[in-house]
Amino acid sequence: MADADLETGQVEAAYSANVLGNALEGAFALGQDLLWEVGINRIPVVNVENACTSGSTALHLACLAIAAGAAEIVAVVGVERMSTRKGAIPAGALTPEGAVGFLTPAVFAVRARAYLETFGGRAEDLALVAVKNLKNASLNPNAVVQTAVTYEEVLGSPMVADPLTRLQCCPMCDGAAALILGSPAAARRLSSNPVWITASVLASGSYPSILDQARWEMDVRAARRAYELAGIGPADLDLAEVHDAFTISEVLHYEGLGFCGEGEGLSWLLEGHPFPGGGLPVNPSGGLLGRGHPLAATGVAQVVELNRQLRGRAGLGQVPGAKTALAHCMGGDKQADGKSITVMILQG
Amino acid sequence: MADADLETGQVEAAYSANVLGNALEGAFALGQDLLWEVGINRIPVVNVENACTSGSTALHLACLAIAAGAAEIVAVVGVERMSTRKGAIPAGALTPEGAVGFLTPAVFAVRARAYLETFGGRAEDLALVAVKNLKNASLNPNAVVQTAVTYEEVLGSPMVADPLTRLQCCPMCDGAAALILGSPAAARRLSSNPVWITASVLASGSYPSILDQARWEMDVRAARRAYELAGIGPADLDLAEVHDAFTISEVLHYEGLGFCGEGEGLSWLLEGHPFPGGGLPVNPSGGLLGRGHPLAATGVAQVVELNRQLRGRAGLGQVPGAKTALAHCMGGDKQADGKSITVMILQG
Numbered sequence: 001m002a003d004a005d006l007e008t009g010q011v012e013a014a015y016s017a018n019v020l021g022n023a024l025e026g027a028f029a030l031g032q033d034l035l036w037e038v039g040i041n042r043i044p045v046v047n048v049e050n051a052c053t054s055g056s057t058a059l060h061l062a063c064l065a066i067a068a069g070a071a072e073i074v075a076v077v078g079v080e081r082m083s084t085r086k087g088a089i090p091a092g093a094l095t096p097e098g099a100v101g102f103l104t105p106a107v108f109a110v111r112a113r114a115y116l117e118t119f120g121g122r123a124e125d126l127a128l129v130a131v132k133n134l135k136n137a138s139l140n141p142n143a144v145v146q147t148a149v150t151y152e153e154v155l156g157s158p159m160v161a162d163p164l165t166r167l168q169c170c171p172m173c174d175g176a177a178a179l180i181l182g183s184p185a186a187a188r189r190l191s192s193n194p195v196w197i198t199a200s201v202l203a204s205g206s207y208p209s210i211l212d213q214a215r216w217e218m219d220v221r222a223a224r225r226a227y228e229l230a231g232i233g234p235a236d237l238d239l240a241e242v243h244d245a246f247t248i249s250e251v252l253h254y255e256g257l258g259f260c261g262e263g264e265g266l267s268w269l270l271e272g273h274p275f276p277g278g279g280l281p282v283n284p285s286g287g288l289l290g291r292g293h294p295l296a297a298t299g300v301a302q303v304v305e306l307n308r309q310l311r312g313r314a315g316l317g318q319v320p321g322a323k324t325a326l327a328h329c330m331g332g333d334k335q336a337d338g339k340s341i342t343v344m345i346l347q348g
Numbered sequence: 349m350a351d352a353d354l355e356t357g358q359v360e361a362a363y364s365a366n367v368l369g370n371a372l373e374g375a376f377a378l379g380q381d382l383l384w385e386v387g388i389n390r391i392p393v394v395n396v397e398n399a400c401t402s403g404s405t406a407l408h409l410a411c412l413a414i415a416a417g418a419a420e421i422v423a424v425v426g427v428e429r430m431s432t433r434k435g436a437i438p439a440g441a442l443t444p445e446g447a448v449g450f451l452t453p454a455v456f457a458v459r460a461r462a463y464l465e466t467f468g469g470r471a472e473d474l475a476l477v478a479v480k481n482l483k484n485a486s487l488n489p490n491a492v493v494q495t496a497v498t499y500e501e502v503l504g505s506p507m508v509a510d511p512l513t514r515l516q517c518c519p520m521c522d523g524a525a526a527l528i529l530g531s532p533a534a535a536r537r538l539s540s541n542p543v544w545i546t547a548s549v550l551a552s553g554s555y556p557s558i559l560d561q562a563r564w565e566m567d568v569r570a571a572r573r574a575y576e577l578a579g580i581g582p583a584d585l586d587l588a589e590v591h592d593a594f595t596i597s598e599v600l601h602y603e604g605l606g607f608c609g610e611g612e613g614l615s616w617l618l619e620g621h622p623f624p625g626g627g628l629p630v631n632p633s634g635g636l637l638g639r640g641h642p643l644a645a646t647g648v649a650q651v652v653e654l655n656r657q658l659r660g661r662a663g664l665g666q667v668p669g670a671k672t673a674l675a676h677c678m679g680g681d682k683q684a685d686g687k688s689i690t691v692m693i694l695q696g
Contacts, residue, residue, distance in 0.1 A: 022370035022397065029399040029680045032552050032687040042569070044550035045688065046405055047397045049370065051377040057394055061409060068415035202392035204380050221390070332377045339380040340393065 001038075004180040004190055008039040011180070012071035015046050015061045017054035017078040017296035024084045034079065044071075049296070051331030052243065053202070054078065055177065056299030056342035062181045063200045072186045078300035079176040105169050105246065109161035112248035114213035116163075119263035123163035125270060127154040129247035130167045132275055133283050137290025139316035142301075144173045144292030168247040168289070175294025177301035195310045199229035199345040205337030218330065219256025222343040227258070230345035232324060234258040237280055239309060239319045240326040241302035244287040249330075250274075254282070257328060257343070276319070284309065284317045299342060302327045310348030323348045349386075352528040352538050356387040359528070360419035363406035365396045365426040365644035372432045382427065392419075397644070399679030400591065401550070402426065403525065404647030404690035410529045411548045420534045426648035427524040453517050453594065457509035460596035462561035464511075467611035471511035473618060475502040477595035478515045480623050481631050485638025487664035490649075492521045492640030516595040516637070523642025525649035543658045547577035547693040553685030566678065567604025570691040575606070578693035580672060582606040585628055587657060587667045588674040589650035592635040597678075598622075602630070605676060605691070624667070632657065632665045647690060650675045658696030671696050 001008065016031025027033075031045045050057040055078030062074040116123055131151050137143035149167060157166040180190075187194040203222045227233050234257065242257065244250035251265035259280055260268035268274070274282035285291050285305035288298060306325040308314045314322075325346045332339025349356065364379025375381075379393045398405040403426030410422040464471055479499050485491035497515060505514040528538075535542040551570045575581050582605065590605065592598035599613035607628055608616035616622070622630035633639050633653035636646060654673040656662045662670075673694045680687025 019376060020370075022368075023374060026371060028367060028397065029687045032680060035552075041552055042554045042566075043552060044408075045398075045552045046409065046550070049376065049395045049397055050393075060392075061394065061412075064409075064412050064416040064418055067417065068412040070412055070415070202394070204383075204389055204391060204393045206390050332380060339377045 001180065006073070006180060006190070010073055011040055011043060011075045012073050013044045013062070013065055014040065014075040014077065015048060015058035015065075017048045017050075017058040017300065018080060019049055019051065019054050019295040020080060020082060020084075025081070030079070031077065034077065035075070040075070050340045052245070052293075052295055053299055053329040053331035053340040053342045054296035055301070056303075056327065056329040056344065057202060057340070059179065059181070059300060059303060059344070060200045060202045060342060063197060066181060066183050072183045074181045076179045076181060076300055077176065078178075078297040080294035080296045081174050082172045082294060083174050105161040105164055108246040108248055109164050111213040111252065112163055112246075115248060115252065118214035119266075121266040124155060125266050126163065126168060126247040126251065127151050127165070128269055129244060129250045130154045130289050133244060133287040133289040134167070136276065136284050136317055137286025140286050140291065141315075143286040143290050144171055144175075145286060145290045164246055164248070170245050170288035170293040173292040173294050175292060175297035175301065177297045177304050179300055179303055179307070193311055193348070195307050196347045197344055198231075198347050199226040199343070201226045201229065201343045203341050205332070205339055205341070215262065216252050216256035216337070218337045218341045219253055219328070220258075222341045223257045223328075226326070226343040226345050230347070232345065234280075236324050237326050238322040238324050239281045239284055239306070240328065241283055241285060241287065241306055242326075242328040243298075243330045244283055244289050245293060247289070250282065250287070253328060257326065276317070281319050284314070284319055299327070299329045302329065303344065303346065306346050310346060349528065354421070354528060354538070358421055359388055359391060359423045360421050361392045361410070361413055362388065362423040362425065363394050363396060363409045363413075365398075365402035365406040365648065366428060367397055367399065367402050367643040368428060368430060368432075373429070378427070379425065382425065383423070388423070398688050400593070400641075400643055401647055401677040401679035401688040401690045402644035403649070404651075404675065404677040404692065405550060405688070407527065407529070407648060407651060407692070408548045408550045408690060411545060414529060414531050420531045422529045424527045424529060424648055425524065426526075426645040428642035428644045429522050430520045430642060431522050453509040453512055456594040456596055457512050459561045459600065460511055460594075463596060463600065466562035467614075469614040472503060473614050474511065474516060474595040474599065475499050475513070476617055477592060477598045478502045478637050481592060481635040481637040482515070484624065484632050484665055485634025488634050488639060489663075491634040491638050492519055492523075493634060493638045512594055512596070518593050518636035518641040521640040521642050523640060523645035523649065525645045525652050527648055527651055527655070541659055541696070543655050544695045545692055546695050547574040547691070549574045549577065549691045551689050553680070553687055553689070563610065564600050564604035564685070566685045566689045567601055567676070568606075570689045571605045571676075574674070574691040574693050578695070580693065582628075584672050585674050586670040586672050587629045587632055587654070588676065589631055589633060589635065589654055590674075590676040591678045592631055592637050593641060595637070598630065598635070601676060605674065624665070629667050632662070632667055647675070647677045650677065651692065651694065654694050658694060
């Protein structure tokens with residue numbers, strides 16, 4: 001609100017994302033409560049849950065509300081409290097897969113194994129994703145991780161699900177992020193250098209055979225549509241925030257989002273492209289691995305970070321001259337393809 | 349789908365509402381799972397939770413998606429499983445109010461007492477709302493209650509929160525409802541007699557002092573806006589489905605929605621206006637009291653029922669010549685004014 005120089009009374013609608021509040025704290029229609037705490041009431045408020053794409057889905061809905069002419073100025077919030085007094089996260093344990101130990105890290109370990117078997121490469125090289133993202137996080141005061149780590153430290157951290165060590169799994173944490181979205185007219189009125197969302201794509205998985213874990217069809221489909229809407233291609237991107245829930249995720253997303261060809265993700269990483277100063281810095285904020293992954297806050301936080309980048313306010317992590325960026329979230333890993341995906345293109 | 353003569357591949361987006369799945373069963377991004385079960389995947393799917401307005405909020409979002417030009421044909425589903433194996437509903441018990449017994453029936457009992465003290469009237473007359481709605485439900489094969497009850501039976505049922513007896517509190521139950529929404533062009537293509545949503549208003553409460561329990565400011569505000577959007581007034585309505593979670597709720601909503609003046613709800617009821625054959629039949633489907641209240645299904649089910657009415661397919665409960673209808677939901681009773689409200693106008 002302060003950044004947009006807005007009074008609470010100017011916000012016409014709000015989209016609020018949260019995943020675990022219901023299950024852990026019996027919090028229903030949470031958005032109304034938190035908005036009321038900051039003096040916003042009476043307006044349309046929608047509470048969204050879309051697994052790990054909850055925050056970006058809320059943002060997508062805000063775009064639709066503006067496109068529909070239903071509001072000129074919309075607030076988007078993503079909040080998550082994972083360090084609740086109740087402690088355990090019950091979701092996985094309630095599924096048949098979870099009950100036998102096939103929790104999220106195991107799902108992604110299977111994906112890593114499938115990827116390496118299909119396309120070759122060394123499992124140890126995945127650690128470079130964590131080295132990069134935790135280093136980036138150490139330069140971002142909003143990140144939960146504030147210490148860079150070495151390749152050896154990543155590989156030496158406790159094994160969670162082979163080949164994924166603990167530092168290759170994103171940390172759960174509390175977090176919140178918020179954005180103000182305006183119609184084109186409102187954005188021009190409120191800011192001398194607004195950032196434009198030139199594409200917002202929400203899609204769900206095609207749920208193919210669980211045997212195909214080495215490719216992310218959902219990524220390919222959603223990214224193509226986003227590039228088409230924005231009238232650009234991956235070569236036009238200056239930076240990207242992608243859903244690196246695990247190191248293998250980021251490598252798969254390089255390919256799915258068209259940053260490199262199929263099966264080329266690991267070599268693209270080894271060649272340095274996604275590092276700061278590379279051709280297409282990926283997760284300069286630290287990503288999920290370094291910034292942390294407070295579920296519903298993540299999709300909003302990505303765009304907060306890209307907004308800073310595109311306005312030249314990203315501090316030590318600034319990508320010089322950043323003009324065009326991509327934000328990507330995926331959620332729900334029960335099926336091979338995921339349950340939900342968002343791809344957004346932002347332009348400064 | 350069958351009623352709309354649609355193939356699954358024609359649905360371009362879906363909005364799915366559910367309240368308790370997260371808390372009771374660890375179900376996240378539930379909509380994707382249930383749509384996949386009926387052969388719908390790859391499309392944008394949004395999961396919505398907005399307390400007791402969850403289903404109608406999903407419908408509101410579907411309207412916005414169509415208005416934004418993001419889709420031509422959208423599915424809306426509301427589902428709730430309250431008879432889960434886990435049994436207890438934890439939400440109320442986790443709040444400070446719930447822990448000391450101030451659960452939803454008590455909140456509405458306070459409202460009933462405040463109303464009667466402010467405007468006068470006999471508490472026993474509230475029972476007529478249940479008599480009317482359970483009689484209506486007995487004519488609706490989709491209602492959970494299939495037996496009409498007498499005034500004496502309503503008042504003689506166990507006291508839950510004075511003056512509200514058990515038959516004056518809506519029954520919780522499992523339930524599901526679904527709608528297909530089309531753009532104007534798609535609706536004309538798919539149906540020879542489509543029903544038009546001519547207003548859809550979502551708002552949240554103003555959270556005034558908890559001392560003012562005898563009026564529903566949120567109702568007044570949302571209804572005025574809905575009538576304005578549709579270009580009609582309450583006198584133009586042929587029937588309405590309103591959120592009769594408790595008998596007192598329906599009486600308060602008569603006033604808030606402008607069916608009668610402030611303080612006139614009970615006498616309007618006693619004069620027979622909201623009964624079948626009266627000037628403005630309210631809850632001919634049985635309402636929450638008779639049809640049941642599977643939380644997120646309710647807002648969708650109301651519109652399914654009104655759709656039947658406006659197409660002359662409501663069977664024994666048909667309101668003759670119904671052309672214009674109102675659907676109303678409210679959710680979240682923690683504050684005096686509620687956390688969320690939807691008012692929709694439908695025209696045949």
